[in-house]
Amino acid sequence: MQSHSVDRSHRRLRWMMLAPALAFVGLMIVFPLLFTIDLSLTDAFGAVNAGAEHVGLQNYGDALSDGRRFWPAVWRTVYFTVGAVVLETVLGLALAMLMRRAFRGIRWVRTVLIVPLLATPVAIGILWLLILDPTNGIANQLLKSVGIAPLEFLGSVSQSLPTLMVIDVWQWTPMMTLLLLAGLSTLPEEPEEAATVDGANAWQRFRHVVLPMLGPTIATALVLRSVDALKTFDILYATKGPGGGSAFEAETLNVLAYGLTFDYQEYALASAVLVLFTLFIIGVVLVLRRYAGRGAA
Amino acid sequence: MRFSRRRFGTLVAATAGTAALGSALGACSTPPVTRDTPLRMLAVNHVWTQAIRKLLPEFEERIGRKVSVSMLTADQLASSYNVKLNASATDIDVMMVRALQEQGLFAHNGWLADLTPRIQGDPDFAWDDVQPAPREASTVAGKVLSVPVVTERSVLYYRKDLGPPPSTLDELRERALQLTDRQKGFFGFVGRGQRSGAVTQWSSFLYSLGGDFVTDGRSRIGSPEAIAAYQYYGELLGKAGPPGATNMSLEQAMPIFAQAKAAFYVDADAIYSNFLDPKVSIVQDTVGFAPFPAGPAGSRPYNIPSWSVGINRFSRLQDDAWQFVRWASSRETVEKIQAAGIPGARTSVWADDKSLATFPAELAASMRVNAENGVGHDRPKVLQVGRARDIIGRPLVAGILGQDVPPVARDADAELTDFLVRDNRHQGI
Structure with a gap:
């Protein structure tokens, strides 16, 4: 009898201890999510507090049938994310392998490597805008000095998204390097030593020993970075402005949803786009986790 | 042991509850308006705003209240209005708006106070002295919602x-x-x-x-x-x-x-x-x-009113906000600001050569010609x-x-x- 009462008391205490965290999650995550879903089912326009009518799934239909803005934005989101994350993973892995063994000046290299991570995205955007300005920027002056024709970079419809991918790679490759370096440091040395004894060269050791063992770390890094890259907004907005540029050339789903909200005040449609975007991200994470699970197995 | 654990649990719950309630009440309640409450203006980072800030002491002395001006870029300003006024915020009194960009939507949302009764009841304000095109742009469905200050x-x-x-x-x-x-x-x-x-x-x-x-x-x-x-x-x-x-x-x-x-x-x-x-x-x-x-x-x-000033409908200092709008767009203030090189919307000030003396002569002449030929x-x-x-x-x-x-x-x-x-x-x- 007494033991039953103690159990109940423990349970109550557990809930009490959890209550502040649950209240925070409910207030900051669950409520906004439910509010966004509810808003996406209305015709809210102009002011959220002006009163709106429920219109069912009409906004979802409008978004999914929009071939002018929505589907190109989906494609750009995928293109930007895949391009940037693949490059970051390859470069990050290469740098991590280089920095795996200590060498003279490694501390200095590591410090320099994390500098892009410390800067704020808007500051980075402005910095690159100045560097890549087609008329006054230093990048074209350098290209000219070595006899290469100047490029328009962010001023060009076709070069904008690849340029933004390069900026993203510049900023986030260090994070991939640090994550993979942490993974490499936990790998046992024996399998590599055994492979060396068996006569495997450096590439064979990397391809058949290190890479499989590093699989789970790479998968985790891929999930983390992909979700982050999918949500990229600040650098795109800071460099290309509203709508992702004059021909919407850098308009990803996030930029589109922001524009619908703040430039067009179409809160209901923006909410529908955001709900679809959230589902898309959840889908990507599930797929990546599934592959990561297979890789680890 | 059981007693102390229960007491501890109760204490945690009570603390969390009090904190949550306190922050909720803190967020919901608004302090009462006193003489120390500043008149708050949300404005664009523009030469006009910088010029009006320099003139503020004379206005503050007149109404006995401080004026607090927050400056943002045009895009940030529009986003800020969207966020704040969607929550019926009372911490903005005077709003700097673009009559041709956001005003129509703000009118649709009911975010701008109707200035018509104040303007009609104030012949000294001389609304007719404001250039016709900017005057028309300030009016939505017969209601004056803003007063132009920069053209x-x-x-x-x-x-x-x-x-x-x-x-x-x-x-x-x-x-x-x-x-x-x-x-x-x-x-x-x-x-x-x-x-x-x-x-x-x-x-x-x-x-x-x-x-x-x-x-x-x-x-x-x-x-x-x-x-x-x-x-x-x-x-x-x-x-x-x-x-x-x-x-x-x-x-x-x-x-x-x-x-x-x-x-x-x-x-x-x-x-x-x-x-x-x-x-x-x-x-x-x-x-x-x-x-x-x-x-x-x-x-x-x-030839357009690029920036105007209006009053937030949720403001609790509507009378003082109107005093600000009236002062900032009065003939005397526009004269001073135009003389500093920022073109206003008052016909009488434009007619006075002194107000254009600081502009390069060629620019002043071009402005006059463009104003005559201009589309609103x-x-x-x-x-x-x-x-x-x-x-x-x-x-x-x-x-x-x-x-x-x-x-x-x-x-x-x-x-x-x-x-x-x-x-x-x-x-x-």
Whole structure:
């Protein structure tokens, strides 16, 4: 009898201890999510507090049938994310392998490597805008000095998204390097030593020993970075402005949803786009986790 | 042990509850208005705001209340209004708004106080003294919702060392193309090229070529005049302009002229001081100012109220906010501010030569001519101005990129027609 009462008391205490965290999650995550879903089912326009009518799934239909803005934005989101994350993973892995063994000046290299991570995205955007300005920027002056024709970079419809991918790679490759370096440091040395004894060269050791063992770390890094890259907004907005540029050339789903909200005040449609975007991200994470699970197995 | 654990649990719950309740109440409750409550103004970072801040002590002394001014960029300001006023915020009293950009939507949302009774009951305010076009732009459905404080017209900036200014659009194009030398990094013309940002400057070309955005509620951007204006501006900026022109707004275009890398530049007259500032300009001795060149329909630049002041409907200091609006747009204040080089909207001040004495003589003359010929809008008069500008700007970008303009213009015309149906429905028309 007494033991039953103690159990109940423990349970109550557990809930009490959890209550502040649950209240925070409910207030900051669950409520906004439910509010966004509810808003996406209305015709809210102009002011959220002006009163709106429920219109069912009409906004979802409008978004999914929009071939002018929505589907190109989906494609750009995928293109930007895949391009940037693949490059970051390859470069990050290469740098991590280089920095795996200590060498003279490694501390200095590591410090320099994390500098892009410390800067704020808007500051980075402005910095690159100045560097890549087609008329006054230093990048074209350098290209000219070595006899290469100047490029328009962010001023060009076709070069904008690849340029933004390069900026993203510049900023986030260090994070991939640090994550993979942490993974490499936990790998046992024996399998590599055994492979060396068996006569495997450096590439064979990397391809058949290190890479499989590093699989789970790479998968985790891929999930983390992909979700982050999918949500990229600040650098795109800071460099290309509203709508992702004059021909919407850098308009990803996030930029589109922001524009619908703040430039067009179409809160209901923006909410529908955001709900679809959230589902898309959840889908990507599930797929990546599934592959990561297979890789680890 | 059991007792102390329960007490501990109760204590934790009580603390968490109190904290949550406290923060919830803190967020919901608003402190009472006292004499120490400042009058809060949300404003754009603009030379007008900087000038009015310098004059604030005299106003603060008069009403016995401090005025707090927060300055943001135009985009940040619009986003800030959206966030705050959607929550019926009372911490903004005076709002700086663009009558032609956000005002219609704010009126639709019920965010701006109706100033009509105050203006009608105050003959000393002399509302009739405000220029007709800005006055009209301040009125929505018969209600005055803002008072204009800054006006602007498009003007042709040119380099005096490269010859006299062109008087027609044909001459402008011909000379701009002649003067362009891309190898040397010199361009015959520079102007805004961003899809939405360029629309307002392009409007002067559109009007001068005989077109308009919307007439009688119908889209006109597929008309022969509009297509001619799209092609003209596209050729001018695409062939005589700098690379990356479609990414250029005021911030990118203006420095190119200021750094002596362009022969002609069309933009608002309100930014002229940038070219006279030796810190950012090397053309202060060579810059000239000319009326907008004439097209087949004559010289028809825009002449608009770029910034106005209104009152937040949720403000708890409505009377003091009106006193501010009244003071900031009064003849005396406009006289001081215009004398400092910032053009206002008072007819009587414009008629006084002293108020234009600080402007370069050539600019003052151009401003007068442009004001006489001006059209009172530089973007379509719709509720969702941002969306309309995005549609109108599409053929403009196509023209700059050297694409075939007519099919893009026809497609944009169809899109604008659909948009107008929806926009009218929102307006209850």
